[in-house]
Amino acid sequence: METVQSGQRATQPGAVTAFARFVLCGGGVGLASSFAVGALASWIPWVLANALITVVSTLLATELHARFTFGAGGRASRRQHAQSAGSAVAAYAVTCVAMLTLQQLMATPDPMLEQVVYLSASALAGVARFAVLRLFVFARSRSQAAGTVRAARALPATVVGAPAPASPAELCRAA
Known part of the structure; x- marks a missing residue:
């Protein structure tokens, strides 16, 4: 059962869902950024x-990852922004x-090879960045999540000196 507190999810989305969101958000921001750099550079x-x-x-991207990708349920903190910037x-x-x-291995590499190397390095860095963001930056600690579950569960009230409630079997015999 999923615990909800203050309208926010208590668990992160699954790894596959989070990765798809990461690619969508990060890729979308990256694509928009490439056009923005060109426009601003004029x-x-x-x-x-x-x-x-x-x-x-x-x-x-950090705000999108906090709110959407990793299901943190709110704005990214300054700590999360700093850690995300580091990654x-x-x-x-x-x-x-x-x-x-x-460039050290080849004086004038083929443009296609440059793209392959750049995109491969970028993909590797992106997967590593996803892992860092998911496991460290936007992770919920187990004790924090367990505390949320415990706080949301109703505890039975007991009264000192009161007789224990009758069991269903005792109630059926009494009838």
């Missing part, structure tokens, strides 16, 4: 546009290392 330097859009898209920086580093490695 007014300001590309490096500045990319940095600005990266910050905004990370904030937006985004790590993912960025993975793609940079992959591309720099390719």
